[in-house]
Amino acid sequence: MELKRVVVTGLGALTPIGNTLEEYWEGLKSGKSGSAPITYYDTEKFKTKFACELKNFDPQNFFDRKEARKLDRFTQYALVSSDEAIADSGLDLNALDKFRVGVIWGAGIGGLETFQNEVMDFAKGDGTPRFNPFFIPKMIADIAPGNISIKHGFMGPNYTTVSACASSANAMIDALNYIRLGYCDVIVTGGSEAAVTMAGMGGFNAMHALSTRNDSPETASRPFDATRDGFVLGEGAGALILEEYEHAKARGAKIYAEMVGGGMSSDAYHMTAPHPDGIGVVRVMENCLRDAGMKPEEIDAINTHGTSTPLGDVAELKAISQVFGEHAPDININSTKSMTGHLLGAAGAIEAIASILAMKHSLVPPTINHSTVDDNIDPKLNLTLNKAQPRDVKVAMSNTFGFGGHNACVIFKKIS
Template sequence: MELKRVVVTGLGALTPIGNTKDEYWDALINGKSGAAPITYFDTENFKTKFACEVKNFKVTDFIDRKESRKMDKFAQYAMVAADEAINDSGLNLDEVNKLRVGVIWGAGIGGLETFQQEVLNYAEGNGSPRFNPFFIPKMIADIAPANISIKHGFMGPNYTTVSACASSANALFDALNSIRLGYTDVVVTGGSEAAVTIAGMGGFNAMHALSTRNESPETASRPFDGNRDGFVLGEGAGALILEEYEHAKARGAKIYAEVAGGGLSSDAYHMTAPHPEGLGVVEVMKNCLENAGLKPEDVDHINTHGTSTPLGDVAELKAISKVFGGHAKNININSTKSMTGHLLGAAGAIEAIASILAIEHGIVPPTINHTTVDENIDAELNLTLNKAQKREVNVAMSNTFGFGGHNACVLFKKI
């Protein structure tokens, strides 16, 4: 069976550094940090008092007030990003065969704020179980693609992938395969997350996963830096329209890039820590290259998982050196989490968008906030430190890893 080619024809982004795809890209190449003191709740008793919140967002500018109240914030973000991507793609929704349009979405947690609020309401109500009738449908992780499908009438495959921080990269790979194998012509894919909540911040603080650089939030996310002390929690959504190549060509669609392939693996090592030698990461990148029919020396740019954790950053760069050998020093490696923070289940989607736009514009966004060399990191690697770098990018790889050892990797190439 001959696999069909898959291309990207639409992009949408709602992030801590920009509320549209274009705003997001402009902030990326200019090295803008999205980290700031938390505004959603009182952080007086929290070890970490900052995050990368979405800013200047008013949901009723996009969604009817009555309908928006039926959605958790993570689903609202999904709807907004998906609508931007659909509009960007130029799809004629009156003509497209909606039986062959799917929605495959990623979310690591889902409606955490809704769950938190309903439990608090119960506790404050003297044990009276007066739950909101929309509690369950607002909370469940699969409701985001369901809402997108319901709004537009898309009747193809519809589900959510949950693999912690690898969730939306998993969704991208599933969407790729759905089109490759001929099950769909178009898939709306991506991911969303809204975990900047009391429960989210408290939980990650309890794990000692978050930076506590409260005196300087904007510099707290510092992947590969010798003084990094944990990740910065972010929120938002990224959406991509994947389309069968001939289908896109027939309607004269703008094509951003081809989805060359993807890969999956497991660390099979620890609940939260990566394998110190990055063995699972080595396998996922090898799998991705093989799936795409590409060689290590074909890759120009890698958007790393790069969360700014002491263990994770070193393990990933070790894996890159093992897979790419001498060519590793020719690759522009970066971590856009230095600007956006870590969007958990949405990370793979917004970083895939950054990788695709690097191909389109011939610019690799920087890894900001780097001031101190880490002696455990190979000094010959080009980590695109502190300033964007212009270069031709023909092939870009995006790495995304999740608690539990879930690894996902996607490759995009110029078309």
């Protein structure tokens, strides 16, 4: 069976450094930090008092008050970003066979704020189980794609992938394969997360996973730097319209890139820590290259998982050196988490979008906040430090890994 080609025809972004695709790119290329003191709640008793929140996001610009109250923030973000991607794609929704249009979405946690608030309200009461009737529909992770499909009448495959921080990358790979195999013409894919909450921050602090650089939050996310002390939690969403190539060509669609490969693997090592030798990361990149039918020397840029954790950054770069060998120093390697923070289940989507935009604009966004060399990192690697670098990116790879040892990798190729 000959697999169908899959292209990206629409993009949408709602991020800590920009609330639209255009603003996101401006933030990326200029090296903007999205990290700042938390405004959502009183942080006095918390170890970490900052995060990468969305700036100037008002749900009433997109939903009426009654509708907004029925939606957790992660679902609001999903709807806003997917609407932008659909508009960007130029799809005529009335002309589509909606049984062949799906929504496959990633969320690592889902409605954490809804769960937190409902349980806290219950604890204040007399023990009688009084809960909001929208508690469960707001909280469950699959409700985001459900709402997207209901809004637009998309009746193809509809579900959420949950693999912690790899969730939206897994969603994109599933979407790629559904179209490749001929089951769908179009799939809205991506991911959203809204875990900047007391429960989210408190939980990650208890694991000693977050940076505690409270005196300089804007520089706290510093992948590959010797003084890195943990990741910075982010929130938002990224959406991509994946479309069968002939379907897109027939309607004269704008094509950003072709999605040519997706790979998955498992560390099978530890609940939260990566394998120190990056064995699972080596395998996921090899699987992705094999799926794309590409050689290591064809890769121009890699947007790493690069969370700014002491162990994870070193393990990933060791794996890149192993997979790409002599070609590794010729690759522009970066971590856009230095700017956006870590969006958990939405990370794969917004970082894939960053890779696609790097191809479009022939410019690789920087890894910001780097000041101190880590002797455990190969100095020959080009980590695109502190300033964007011009590059004709023909092929880009993006890595995403999650607690539980989940690894996902995707590759995009420029169509000339």
